[in-house]
Amino acid sequence: MKKLTRILMVIVALTSTFTQASEVSFEINGIKSDAGKILIQLFQGKDNYESGNAESALIVKAKTGSVTVNFNELDEGEYIIRFFHDENSNGKLETNLFGAPVEGYGFSNNAKPDFGPVNYSAAKFVVQSRDDKVTNSASVIY
Amino acid sequence: MQRRHFLKGCASLGAGAVIVNSPLKVFASTETARTPQVLNYKALFNDALSQSPELIGFTNVDDDFAPEVLSIEGKIPLDIQGTFYRNGPGKLERGEHRYQHLFEGDGMLQSFTIAQGKIVHKGKFINTPKFQKEQKNKKFLYSGPETVIPDALSVTNADVINTANTNVIAVGDDLWALWEAGSATKVDAKSLEYKEQVILGEHDKYKKTLQGLPFSAHPKVEANGDIWNFGLNSSGHVVLYHLAPNGRAKNVALVNAKYRGGMLHDFLMTEKHLLIILPSLSTKRSFANNRQGGFSRISFDKEQAQRVLVIDKASLTLKKEYELEAGFAFHYGNAWEETDGTIRFDASLYPNADSLHNLSNMMKGEINHSVPNAKAAFYTLSPNGKSSQMILDTNSEFPEVCDHRVGLKNEYLYHLSSKQNSFWSNTVCGFNVNSGKLDSYEFGEEFLVEEHITVCPKQKEGTGYLIGSALHVPSKRTCLNIFNVENISDGPIARAWLSHHLPLGFHGTFKAA
Numbered sequence: 001m002k003k004l005t006r007i008l009m010v011i012v013a014l015t016s017t018f019t020q021a022s023e024v025s026f027e028i029n030g031i032k033s034d035a036g037k038i039l040i041q042l043f044q045g046k047d048n049y050e051s052g053n054a055e056s057a058l059i060v061k062a063k064t065g066s067v068t069v070n071f072n073e074l075d076e077g078e079y080i081i082r083f084f085h086d087e088n089s090n091g092k093l094e095t096n097l098f099g100a101p102v103e104g105y106g107f108s109n110n111a112k113p114d115f116g117p118v119n120y121s122a123a124k125f126v127v128q129s130r131d132d133k134v135t136n137s138a139s140v141i142y
Numbered sequence: 143m144q145r146r147h148f149l150k151g152c153a154s155l156g157a158g159a160v161i162v163n164s165p166l167k168v169f170a171s172t173e174t175a176r177t178p179q180v181l182n183y184k185a186l187f188n189d190a191l192s193q194s195p196e197l198i199g200f201t202n203v204d205d206d207f208a209p210e211v212l213s214i215e216g217k218i219p220l221d222i223q224g225t226f227y228r229n230g231p232g233k234l235e236r237g238e239h240r241y242q243h244l245f246e247g248d249g250m251l252q253s254f255t256i257a258q259g260k261i262v263h264k265g266k267f268i269n270t271p272k273f274q275k276e277q278k279n280k281k282f283l284y285s286g287p288e289t290v291i292p293d294a295l296s297v298t299n300a301d302v303i304n305t306a307n308t309n310v311i312a313v314g315d316d317l318w319a320l321w322e323a324g325s326a327t328k329v330d331a332k333s334l335e336y337k338e339q340v341i342l343g344e345h346d347k348y349k350k351t352l353q354g355l356p357f358s359a360h361p362k363v364e365a366n367g368d369i370w371n372f373g374l375n376s377s378g379h380v381v382l383y384h385l386a387p388n389g390r391a392k393n394v395a396l397v398n399a400k401y402r403g404g405m406l407h408d409f410l411m412t413e414k415h416l417l418i419i420l421p422s423l424s425t426k427r428s429f430a431n432n433r434q435g436g437f438s439r440i441s442f443d444k445e446q447a448q449r450v451l452v453i454d455k456a457s458l459t460l461k462k463e464y465e466l467e468a469g470f471a472f473h474y475g476n477a478w479e480e481t482d483g484t485i486r487f488d489a490s491l492y493p494n495a496d497s498l499h500n501l502s503n504m505m506k507g508e509i510n511h512s513v514p515n516a517k518a519a520f521y522t523l524s525p526n527g528k529s530s531q532m533i534l535d536t537n538s539e540f541p542e543v544c545d546h547r548v549g550l551k552n553e554y555l556y557h558l559s560s561k562q563n564s565f566w567s568n569t570v571c572g573f574n575v576n577s578g579k580l581d582s583y584e585f586g587e588e589f590l591v592e593e594h595i596t597v598c599p600k601q602k603e604g605t606g607y608l609i610g611s612a613l614h615v616p617s618k619r620t621c622l623n624i625f626n627v628e629n630i631s632d633g634p635i636a637r638a639w640l641s642h643h644l645p646l647g648f649h650g651t652f653k654a655a
């Protein structure tokens with residue numbers, strides 16, 4: 001419940017407008033179809049990432065090719081983004097019996113798993129200050 | 143509410159989750175990055191080849207083999223009409239890079255079509271996603287389970303590097319080329335063209351939950367055509383498959399075998415049970431040994447008993463577990479069950495895992511005659527939980543029984559052998575397990591003999607043929623051999639010669655016309 005409150009607060013924050021504010025613009029490439037949605041999560045710091053405690057979450061309609069999303073009003077610090085293409089719009093990342101994803105997914109910095117999970121350090125990026133503008137991108141791994 | 147689901151759903155992408163549980167980790171340690179091997183395997187191998195011509199079977203294949211009508215000695219029996227397919231690693235080198243374990247090479251299918259007394263051979267690389275990409279770029283783009291390629295692309299799941307290189311079976315009208323750590327690969331039976339990586343159960347209730355799961359290279363086909371198989375995950379779980387003859391998924395289940403051996407190659411089946419036999423392998427010491435490769439990190443642990451998991455076929459659940467003396471086997475011949483529940487099976491049993499590592503040493507041209515061969519071993523699992531083993535003094539690999547006896551009591555066991563400890567077999571054997579009589583034909587030291595499979599047109603044990611290939615080292619040519627199982631020691635009743643040699647491969651199948 002605490003988590004939900006936090007997310008709702010973030011949503012409120014996202015809908016407000018500020019003239020001077022930090023902004024992370026994140027482009028997702030290589031989306032293979034218009035089916036379903038793209039679900040994106042932003043985490044601040046390694047601990048929050050590892051405990052699944054998202055700073056912010058967004059859902060956008062999937063679009064063949066690419067979509068860009070923005071996270072605003074972020075404190076300075078380290079961040080990591082992960083996302084998945086929820087093709088069947090059930091809100092869940094489909095996995096096989098052994099827990100490996102069978103829907104498209106990806107990470108900031110275009111970090112990819114390689115004989116094992118993505119390293120936090122490979123996917124992290126920094127928001128330097130309250131008025132930093134960061135651009136980042138990744139392609140979907142199907 | 144959707145967002146709550148979202149957070150929950152996305153957890154599978156968490157630091158500890160993605161791929162950690164994938165079959166790929168069977169092949170890799172993730173705690174530290176693997177570093178490229180400094181030894182130049184290609185140069186070492188080529189140096190050794192000039193001294194040891196028998197290494198010719200492990201040279202790289204550049205291209206597909208165009209159809210060739212073979213020259214025939216003897217007479218091909220008229221009741222053999224169909225195609226004999228074989229699979230094995232063919233692409234072992236690109237540019238300066240040579241794979242460091244034989245199991246890493248890209249799969250190449252050989253087909254021998256037998257019709258009206260003629261045999262036509264052709265060979266074709268399986269155009270897997272990996273092969274397509276690397277062929278186009280004219281270099282290895284991905285690291286293998288063992289070999290680290292510098293600046294390689296990410297291996298995000300096992301099927302990215304699925305070489306489909308170990309076995310081939312007929313499923314419906316298609317062929318499935320099989321690997322061990324990922325999906326089956328569907329291939330056209332006539333053209334040998336790649337079709338797709340099979341998503342098991344996709345059209346059944348399983349949807350995509352079986353996508354990318356390991357489907358091992360030694361499925362067992364029951365007399366009614368049903369296909370049984372397993373796959374090992376790095377978590378120590380084993381997935382069990384019961385498929386219809388057309389490949390549709392009937393039942394799939396997980397069993398927690400708690401097995402950390404790092405590889406599991408074959409299994410067995412009786413009428414009522416599957417036997418998952420877990421050799422005395424361990425990956426525990428891989429860090430202490432600084433061995434990070436998918437195969438080199440595996441060690442033999444003589445303190446670790448072999449375990450047999452007895453799985454009920456109807457429910458795919460674990461019923462019983464037995465312990466056997468320490469040992470290692472790639473392959474098992476057959477298993478059956480007596481009326482009182484006693485289970486009997488055989489194995490080509492090694493006293494350690496040196497043979498596994500020898501397949502790496504050979505890639506740099508080392509031939510070690512002191513590596514122990516496998517022996518024919520026979521096991522009994524009693525209903526009271528006790529087990530016993532009898533090991534014969536006969537070298538044995540690639541054991542086989544007639545197709546229609548798989549899972550049932552067999553009188554004959556066919557296998558390869560060699561009189562001396564040798565790095566490859568040179569003898570074909572038929573062993574009568576009731577009388578103990580061994581009927582064998584030794585090709586001679588100049589031949590490297592590959593798996594010979596049974597073709598039994600009459601479906602009557604003790605009749606029919608053995609068919610398989612052998613590489614004649616001095617003439618650098620491979621021949622196909624057909625034996626009458628009733629008289630193996632007389633030598634092949636027909637032999638068909640290619641104009642060149644084929645890479646030494648693993649397993650095959652016969653598909654009747």
Ligand SMILES: [Fe+2]
Nearest residue numbers: 407472648649
């Ligand atoms: Fe095998």
